[in-house]
Amino acid sequence: MILTAVRRAAANLTEPEFRSAFWKSIGLTVLFLVGLWFGLRYLFEWLLWPWMVMMAPDLPGWADAWASWFGVFAGIAAGIALAAGLALLIAPVTAIIAGMFLDDVAEIVETRDYPQDPPGTAVPLVRAAVLSLKFFGIVILGNLLALVLLLVPGVNLVAFFVVNGYLLGREFFEFAAMRFRSEDEAKALRRRHSGTVLMAGFVIAGLLAIPVLNLATPLFAAALMVHLHKAVSVRDRG
Known part of the structure; x- marks a missing residue:
């Protein structure tokens, strides 16, 4: 069942009807992540600025050299923290972007692959926005937990997959199901x-x-869960 849904969702991504939603989704995701990068960068600079100002004026030679090394290490630490922050936020960004395009994707999949079934009804815009924001917060909290577990040997990678697998699977499936x-x-x-x-x-x-x-995760996940919802619905009726 899952393999069939994965294969059909992957095939959907190559269809002409998906191109508009595909480029819009990728464009918004990239813009969102770029904005987050600069926002986090300025945040780190703002947090480090008082330390650099405090050490800058009239320092003796050895202290000035120490301050320079501190600036180098601070820059490296900021880069690592920025990368970790973006990795942490990819999942919630995916959820937000998907909430904007799920109904478009679902309608395309239903029309192409299930023309004999009654079409679904889009989740009301306000309700969809509320659910997306609620889920955004849940995914951030879940990934913060996963980030803490990254420090535990043997648990880090498993934590990422368990947390995001559960949360993203639940979110995308329920969005697809709520059309019906x-x-x-x-x-x-x-x-x-x-x-x-x-x-x-x-x-x-x-x-x-x-x-x-x-970057293609939102559209793939939306199509995957439309197919999966159709499959489990048939199983329930049978």
């Missing part, structure tokens, strides 16, 4: 098929961990 069901019904369906949804979430987390390809 109430929010409570979508949650109940996910719980009945929690193992399947989690495994699909691991696939999304795996794509999220691959540089460049992770």
